[in-house]
Amino acid sequence: DPKIIQKPKYLVAVTGSEKILICEQYLGHNAMYWYRQSAKKPLEFMFSYSYQKLMDNQTASSRFQPQSSKKNHLDLQITALKPDDSATYFCASSQDRHSDYTFGSGTRLLVI
């Protein structure tokens, strides 16, 4: 059974629209993260949350907003979508910074 569920697996969006990427973890971890993997670029850290509080934000654009309604949820809202936002977005979780980070299988977003 997948321990981190990301939905949807694939997403096609029109430029200028808004989408929400869903992430739920069933590992009992206190920290959750979002990463982005674009073509030809390294996996890029976006956000970290601990106990539902934003701890780190490396995303320059305010169009990306994480939302944590429950301890084991960390959704990612993206507004005013651009073609450059096309990427695979990975959610991850960990108990703390020295324990294993478990990654979800990703949401592949294509903006046309």
Add this chain to the structure above:
Amino acid sequence: QQKVQQSPESLTVSEGAMASLNCTFSDRSSDNFRWYRQHSGKGLEVLVSIFSDGEKEEGSFTAHLNRASLHVFLHIREPQPSDSALYLCAVSIQGGRALIFGTGTTVSVSP
């Protein structure tokens, strides 16, 4: 700002031969080093995490950390064709939560 670089960019090895991957980092306060594997179109699978100088073995994977030289290596013992994948090095600095990833090494294992 932390920079993480991996070499080689791609590597072809024969089944059963040792594969060695290199990762260099720039921030001397780094204290958290991980190797991941990503099969095409899939998520990340953790292979080995290492937090102090020396070696750590997990199955057929051995990480070797030398912080003085800013290197962390991954050795794959007796690789199989199923080990063909993108191998990613990730580093975080002391007290940091963000993992900074390298661009990866694509490993192909030929039968």
